[in-house]
Amino acid sequence: MQPPPPIVSSLTTLMCVGLSAWTYMSYAKSTAALAVSSFAVLSLQLLASDKPAFSQLASSVFGLFYCGYLPSFWVKLRLLAAPAVGSTAVHGWPVALGGLTHWTVGLIATFMSVACIIASDTGAYFFGKSLGRTQLIKISPKKTVEGAAGGLLCSILTALGLWRFFAWPASPVTAVAIAVLVFFASLFGDLIESVMKRDAGLKDASNLIPGHGGLLDRFDSYLFTGAIVFFFLKFVVPVFGL
Structure with a gap:
């Protein structure tokens, strides 16, 4: 058009x-x-x-x-400015490294979300490459059920590890919920961009990054994730006391 x-x-x-x-x-x-x-x-x-x-x-x-x-x-x-009360490891960090007062819910939630996206993408790649047999969806032929399962597992393990270190969120159930939301948000963000590229007859969004495509090819997993995690922490967690 x-x-x-x-x-x-x-x-x-x-x-x-x-x-x-x-x-x-x-x-x-x-x-x-x-x-x-x-x-x-x-x-x-x-x-x-x-x-x-x-x-x-x-x-x-x-x-x-x-x-x-x-x-x-x-x-x-x-x-999100609420103080994140918790980790003794963070308590011992000097002010130059952030100190306790700088570790708000917003900072830890952002760090955890990004870490889960990276873990999910990495896990999906390696599990899919080594164990992938069953195609996940026709939109993206290279994605497999085994790869998706590996990505979800890695996202959950990462969230639980960070929950243990930061003592946030309040329960491991909330940490697992964040990991699951991040996994699906990043997966569908990738698939949505794949639909747009296929409709436009493109392999990559652009050639800005040699060998990797464009910015959207690198950040498609992040586009919806921030909004979904923000909504979950702002409107779901307080209501259900997670």
Whole structure:
């Protein structure tokens, strides 16, 4: 399909980066920024195109949501300010290494989420390569059930290890829940990007990183994860007392 005008694409890219900065400066309030950004790119598209197509309008707003709004939840997650009471190992760390007062729920949750994504991707790769026999889904032929099971196991073990070290969250059940959510969020984030690339007839999102594709190829597992973990910690854990 016909892409949006170059000026609209450039503005969308700029605003995608700006959404995370806005989220940080406004202390996790990014919804208004998304609405204003959407209005700006759609209005500019009306001025820059003689006959803008609905697909062009939709792709611009989707780009803001997918590449701007979703990553901003990592800022929201990091800014969770409740003190994380716990680990004696952290108690003994000097201020230069963060000290106890700097280890908030947001910092530990962000660290745990990233660690679980890395463990999940690594586990899925090695288990899939050595044991993979059963195809998981037609969208991505290389993904196997065995690889997915290995990724889930590695994510859970990583979360439990970090729970043991940081003494956060309050129970191992919550740590396992975070690991499971991270695994599925990263897996489906990868699959969603695979659908977009297949529809566009592309193997990689771009050639920005030689041998690895583009930024989306490296960070597709992270896009939904920050939002899902933030929602879980902010709205589910307090209600159910996990």
